[in-house]
Amino acid sequence: METYVEKKGTKTRQTEIVNKAIALIGELGPSGLTTARLAERLGMSESNLYRHFNGKEAILSSVIDEIGRLLMDKASAVANEKIPPEDKLRLIMANHIREVEQRNGMPRLVFSEEMHVKYPALREKLAKRIRGYVSTIELILNEGVEDGSFNPDIRPAETARAYLGMMQFAAMRWSLSGFSFSLEEEGRNLWINFYRMIRKQGQI
Numbered sequence: 322m323e324t325y326v327e328k329k330g331t332k333t334r335q336t337e338i339v340n341k342a343i344a345l346i347g348e349l350g351p352s353g354l355t356t357a358r359l360a361e362r363l364g365m366s367e368s369n370l371y372r373h374f375n376g377k378e379a380i381l382s383s384v385i386d387e388i389g390r391l392l393m394d395k396a397s398a399v400a401n402e403k404i405p406p407e408d409k410l411r412l413i414m415a416n417h418i419r420e421v422e423q424r425n426g427m428p429r430l431v432f433s434e435e436m437h438v439k440y441p442a443l444r445e446k447l448a449k450r451i452r453g454y455v456s457t458i459e460l461i462l463n464e465g466v467e468d469g470s471f472n473p474d475i476r477p478a479e480t481a482r483a484y485l486g487m488m489q490f491a492a493m494r495w496s497l498s499g500f501s502f503s504l505e506e507e508g509r510n511l512w513i514n515f516y517r518m519i520r521k522q523g524q525i
Contacts, residue, residue: 335373338363339383346384346426351435354380378440381430385447388427391420393454400457406465407520410458411512414488418508421492425500428492455481462519471519480519487511 341363345354356377360367374380396413404412421427430436436444458481465471491511495504 331373335383338370338373338380339387340424342380342384343387343424343426343430346430347424348426351381351430351433356380378443381435381440381443382446384426384430385443385450388431388447389450391424392417393450393457396454396457400461406461406468406470407516409461410465410484411516413458413461414484414508414512414515417488418491418504421488422495422504425496428489428496431489432493432496451485455485458484465519469521472521475519484515487515 338359342354342359345359345362349358354377356370356374357367359380360370363370374383395416399409399412399416402409431447436447455478459477462471462475462477462480462484466473466475466477488508488511491504491507495502495507
């Protein structure tokens with residue numbers, strides 16, 4: 322029983338560290354995330370932080386895991402639901418936008434020089450997650466083409482990349498603006514426009 326409680330406490334603490342890291346990235350950018358600053362924000366010693374993570378790269382790796390859980394894993398779960406394909410895409414986009422708006426460190430990490438240049442292993446880890454995300458969207462688009470919901474002339478692979486790309490661009494604009502507009506409202510407008518482009522002609 323004591324071992325179980327210790328493990329549970331460790332996992333809870335690691336989750337707290339990851340969430341605080343995401344918040345700190347949102348505030349200061351990835352370069353502003355240091356183990357010393359993170360430990361200070363958490364009210365712990367830096368040596369205690371190192372009991373959970375062996376450095377910044379390990380923390381960022383867990384941040385990517387959290388992004389994957391919040392966005393990619395939820396997308397896969399929605400894709401398996403017994404609902405129309407257009408509802409799947411709408412729900413996935415709504416979740417993506419909501420999670421990013423609640424955790425503004427996510428876009429600042431994804432588009433950062435640190436992720437693209439400094440940590441190649443993390444870059445590939447994130448890229449693999451994104452490839453899986455796009456594949457999930459492509460499967461849903463294929464489903465919609467096959468059941469007659471979507472325009473049969475769309476190219477699912479390219480359309481899936483466009484779907485993710487417009488959300489990423491919205492998040493980048495939002496970050497560059499200093500988070501000055503409602504990303505949720507932007508997401509609703511994006512969905513309306515996207516659905517008009519992919520739906521089968523004559524559908525409402």
